[in-house]
Amino acid sequence: MQIPLNEFEQVIDEKILKRGLTYFKGGAITDFSEISTGEYEAIVSGTEEYTVQLEVSNNTIVAHNCDCPYDMGPICKHVVAAIFYLQQNELELNHPNFTIPKKKKTKSISQQVKELLRAISHEELIEFVQKNSNKDKKFRNYFLASFGHLSQNQSKEFYQKQIHSILQTAAGRDGWIDWSDMKYVVNTTEPFIENAEKYLTNNNFENVFYISTALLEEMTEAFQYGDDSNGDLGYFVESAMELLSKLVQKKLPATLKQEIFEYCISSFNQKLFEGWGWHLGMLHIACELIEKESDADIILDCLDTVDGNYERELAQSFKLDLLREFKDKQVVERYINKHISNSSIRMKEIEKAFKSKNFEKVLQLSKDGIKCDEKDKPGLVKVWYNWLLKVAQSQKDTPKIIEFSRFLFIDNFHPEQDYYQILKDTIEDEKWYPFLEEIIKEITPKQRWTYTELIRKIYIKEEWWERLFLMLKQNISLENIEQNESYLSKDYSSELIELYSERIINYVEKYIGRNHYQTACRYLRRMKKLGGGKQVKDLIEMFRKQYPQRKALMDELSRV
Incomplete structure (x- = not known):
């Protein structure tokens, strides 16, 4: 701003x-x-x-x-x-x-x-830094983070010790880093990232590896004793992973490539980062360093050990990509058939089959997916039905297009297509309104609460304002009035003003507190825009007489 x-x-x-x-x-x-x-x-x-x-x-x-x-x-x-x-x-x-x-x-x-730096002698400056490094831990940490890269004896442990000291200083005696102490952590640790970027530019690849792995290990551990509500620890982890990703794209010496590969495998097997996204991420880094099929086999073996349903599905998809690259087609096909219940694998196979116009395979995989996921993953069921629809559209199968579009229109929170428009474009004009009435009858709840978003959508699409207003009257709330105001204001402005007035009176009677008064006044302003200036004036006058003791309400009313 x-x-x-x-x-x-x-x-x-x-x-x-x-x-x-x-x-x-x-x-x-x-x-x-x-x-x-x-x-x-x-x-x-x-x-x-x-x-x-x-x-x-x-x-x-x-x-x-x-x-x-x-x-x-x-x-x-x-x-x-x-x-x-x-x-x-x-x-x-x-x-x-x-x-x-x-x-x-x-x-x-x-x-x-x-001016001071020009005036101070070299010896005085050295003495100042040494003296303050001895007595002020924060000063020492920042100094080492900024200039530690000039040291001759660098290693992962060298950087890890410095980063650990920064985190422990921030944690203090309580052993907890709260959000206010995170500023010190960020300011003092940022130089490591800056230096690593310089090392990367200058082809000093070994130090990039040391800094990024030291950051990964220490920051992952710090999640256990630090408040990361600002995302600062996560920022350093992401930066470290990004550094590693950039590093393995470089032309590295064979010994360093092997060292990084072994670190990735070792950290995965030791579960250093288990429970975090970068646990599996280490194997993705290792993939960039594969020299021969035996390296791929090591990663494939690691992927077989992944626990947890979500993580296992990610690992299976990851493994399939590796198999495609390093194994023959028979091995790949066997793996796909064995793990086709994995939605990501099923999706890729469906996409591949659809692209090659193998519609029979798309239908089979989609129908199997519906059976597989209908109990525990209803959201995926809609995805598979959408593929059935896409096949019907490709084959111009009108009855199937109507069947699947109707199902997806009625029961879908995240539509992949405009199913309403597909239905309208497909169904003959003389059959359209009877079709809509049938849907409305089917989805209208039997209980008293008859306000459904789907029916509302139909009324708006067809510009059935009288029916929309009737539905609103049967389900009055301030939110519902506001939601439908733009559609009904042309023909029902006076009625909307009256509905607003009734609900605002009830709202102010029921709720106390400035936040609620601000909400009530917001709706009073909406009444004004509808042409209800007089009614708003009358309401304000009534509230002033009825609730003179509510000072916050009086204050908010004066701003309407």
Whole structure:
């Protein structure tokens, strides 16, 4: 979200703007620095202390970040407080704790650091780093992560020890890394990824292998003692797997290829990453390193050991791809026949048969799939029926097209085709309406609740507004009125206003709390748009008399 500084009050949500101004006026900005030209950092104290970063270009905030947990909108009150601080002279605001000189500009942090580095001697700098590395574990971890690549004795263990130290420092005495400590983990660990990318570019492949495997093992373990709600640990795992994937595409020395292959097989067999997607992912990496059929056999043996229904199905599909590449057709066919209940394998065989116009095989596989999955996997049954329909369409078999489209139209949450339109295009005009009435009769529930999405869809498609309105009246709710408003407003605006009015009165009577009042007021605005301004005014007047003690309601009503 880009924010023009000369009109930020118009861009930002009013509620957040007020909260940010309150924070600013309350002295919540305890530190504000220009890091470099156009880059600012602020410390904002609220329930906790948060860091805000702003990047300004051409009098516009082009980037902003706050490490608070707020995720209900594009900008938080801490960022807004920092913007008010930045703009306080232009806005002529008086800040209680700070005054900014109008003529003399303070040097940026970046300038100050440059000047100090020129002034400090080489020996003083070495002494400073050594002293702070000894007494400050976080400083030491960041220093090693940034410059450890210059060490001569690198190995997986070398990097693993550093990453482990970072994670343990973040975990502290409690042994748990909460979300606020993850920022330290990210900032301190990111240099490993950056260095590995440089190694990859410079063909220093061994160190890429060491860093990526060290990250994989340590971050996987950290899921047991860290809050990954922000996805930071997952980010490092994904980055490590991506590095390995890039690495095995390179022209590697034979010894390193063998080392990576053996690591992938060993980590799989030792179940280092079991339960995670990269457990099977290690075998995918190993596949890229296959030199001979015996290497493929090792991976095939590993795949036979996979547990769990979902994982086993993935492994079976993976194995089939390997068999196609390294084994003869008879072996492949036997494997397919043995594991045809695997939906992925069945799907590939159906697609292959359909492409070659072997419709008999498509029909057989689809019908078998229906029998196989009708009890436990009803969603897949619809997939197999759709293949029956596709064959009928290819063969222009009208009765079958109608049969399968009708079934899929009535009972399908994730349609692969527009079954309604297929039916309409296929059925003769004089038979169409009787056909629809038959469907409506079949799917209309016998119980009192008669509002079904499928019947609603038919009414809308056929523009049967009277029947749609009748169904709405029989199943009134604020959500249903809103859902059908765009279709009915032309012919039934006054009726919709009346329905809204009745339900809003009941809603306000039943529910208490600002969130509910905001919902009620949202529907009042919808009434207004329908031409019910007078009715809305009457309702507001009634609510003010009836619920004067509900201050939040009075506040929300004033905004309608």
